[in-house]
Amino acid sequence: MKGFWVRMAAVALSLTGVSAISGHPAAAADRFIDVSSPSLHRVFVPVSQSVTIQVNSTLGDIVVGDEKIADAQPMTDKTLYIIGKSLGTTTVNLFSEDKRSLGAIQIEVGQDVSDMAVAIRQVAPQARIEIGSINGKVRLSGHVKDAATLASIVEVTQQYGPDAIINAVTIDDSEQVNLSVRILEAKRNAGRDLGVSFRSTNSSGTTKVGTGIAAVDKDDVVLGPGTLLSGLLSNASPFGALLTRVIDSNVKVDLYIEALESKGLVRLLAEPNLTTVSGETASFNAGGEVPIRSVNSQGE
Template structure:
C-alpha cells in the first residue's frame, strides 16, 4: 500500500505540474498553435498493479486480478484426483477447506487436486508476481460414474439412474419387479458409508397387487368303546353265624369255628357304550396386498381374560383374539413369480378343558397355526403345512383280586378304548391381480330376496331362490313424486 500511495502522489504531481510548465513555456517562447488536450487515464487502467514486484509479505488480490483469472468448476469423485494445467508457474496455493480437497504439486505448471471428503470448497493458484492464475470451485461427490457402470454390468437392460447429493445416493428409473429394485439398492449400498444413505425412488412396472387364498382344512375322527360291569350285593342282618366244632381225637381237642354267609339280594349291571365322532373344519380366508406391503385380516372375535391387578387392587382385563387370522407380505419377483411371507391361524374354543383361576373359569383354545416364507408362480398352489395325528388310549379298572378270576373276573372289571384321528392340511394360492369393473364382481348378497309372508308361514322358506335379477322395491307401486318438464 505504501508503493501505491507513493505512485499516486507522483502521478498527482505530474498532473499538477504539467499545465504550469506549459504556461511558463508559452510566456517565454513565441506564440504557437495550442496543443490538443491530453486525456488522462485512470490509475486502474494503467495496470500499475501488474508491475508490483513479488514481496515476502502477503499480496492482496483485487477485482482486476480475479476477473482476469479463468474460473473453473470441477466435480471430483471421492478419493480420486484430477490434473490441473496452469498458464504460468505457481507460487502459492490457497485451499478453502483442506479437509475436503488437497493439492499435490507435480511441477510449477501442473498440479493434482484430490478429493478427501464430501463437500464443496475452492482453490486459488497465485503466480510468482502475485497474480491470480486460476480459481477452481471443487465439489467432491460420490463416485456415481463407477456406480452407474456397475449397475449397467450387473443389471443389464435395466434403466436405473444413480444421482448423488452430498453423502446420499438416489436411485431413479423404472424396473419390472421388486427383486431387481432390491438388487439395485444392494449394489448402491456398497458405495456409501451407511445403508440409510441410499434412497430408493425406483418405480416398478406391471401389476404389483397379489391376491392370496389360504385353505385350512381339518377332519377329526374319534371312536370310543366302553364295557363296564358293576356288581351290587345286599347282605341281610345276622349275615354270619358260627358254631363250635371239635376236630381230632379225645386226647387232643381243638375247637374249630364254622359259619354261614347269608346273602339277601344282588344285581350285576353291564354297561356297553360305543361312540363315534366326526369334526370337519374348513377356513378359506382371501386377502389382497400391494407388493412389499403387509396385509392382515381377522374373522372371529376377542374374548376377555383377567389380567394382573393394578395398584388399587382392581383386576385388569385383556382381550385375546380368536377365529381365522391371516397376515402376509407379498413381493413380486418378476413376471409371474411371487415371494410370500405368510402367517395364518385358525383358533376356536375347546369344550374339553377349562382352567380355574381363583373365581374365574377360563376357556382354552384349539389352535392351528403356520408361519413360513415360500415362492411360487402366479396361480400356483403349495401346501405349506400338514399334520396327521393318531392317538389311541385304553384303560382297565376293577376290584383287586376279583377282576383277575377266571370266568367271573369280567364281572368285577371295566375296560375303555378310545381312538382319535386328525388330519390337517394348509394350502396357499397366490395370484397377480389387476382391478376389474365393478359389474364383474360377485357378492354373496347378489340375487338374495327375503321371503314373503306366504313363503315364510306356509312353505317355511327364509328366502327365495337366489336369482340374478333386480331386488324389488317394497312399498306402494306406481308413479310417485312430481314430474318436472
C-alpha cells in the first residue's frame, strides 16, 4: 500500500513537471478560419466584447482597416484576438512573416443580441422573433400576434440600440382601420359669411361663439347691437384655421360642414372611404387631369 502512494506521488510530480515545462495552454479559439479558402470570411463581434480566431497559417502582420471599429492583436503565431470598439464593419488583413497576403476577415461589430433576446422573451414569450445584426443595426424578424406585442418588443429593443433598429416583424392578426375622408373646396372667408355658426360651453362656464373673439360669460352672450358680428367680421380667420378651432372646441364638425354646404359656402369634391391595415399607408387620387387624345383635320 505504501508503494502505491509512492507511485501516485511520482505520477503527480511528473505531471507537474510537464505543466511547468509546457506553460499555460492557449485558450480555445471561438472560431477556426481556413485563410487559404477563397470565400469571404465574416465574423460578428459584439460591441465592447472580444473573440479569438484561429487560422491555419503562421501569422506575420495584422492590419485593421478601421481601428475605430475594431482592434486585432496576435495571441500566438496562429491565433488573433479581436475587440469590437464601435458599431460598424471593417476588414482585418492577414499577412505572413514574408509579407505575403494570407487573406482577409470581415469584422462586423454590432449589439449583443443575447441579452436582448432574453429581455424580449420575457415581455413576449409566445412571439417568434429572430434577432440579427446588419451593418451595426439590430434587425428584428419573425411573427407576433398583434400590434401591442410588437410595440412592447420594439420598446425593449430600443433600450439596446434606439437609433439602430430594422423592423421586419409580421403581425399575424393585423387590425384593419377604416377612414372616412372629405375633400372640401371652401372660400377663405366662409366662416365670416356664415356668421354665428356654432356655440360651445367649456368646463369653466364660458361660451365661445364664432371664431377670433374672446370667450364671453354664458349669461351675457347677447351684447350690444352689432358687437358680436363685428367681432366676427373684423377677426375672420381663414377656413382652415376656423375648422381647426371647431375641432379643438369639441363641436361636431359634420354639423358645421353641413351648415356651410347648405349656405353654398363649401363644395364637397370627394368623400373616399379608405381601408388599410394598422401601421400601413393608405392613399387615394382625387381631381387632377385625364389626357384625352384628339385628332385634327390633318389626322394628327
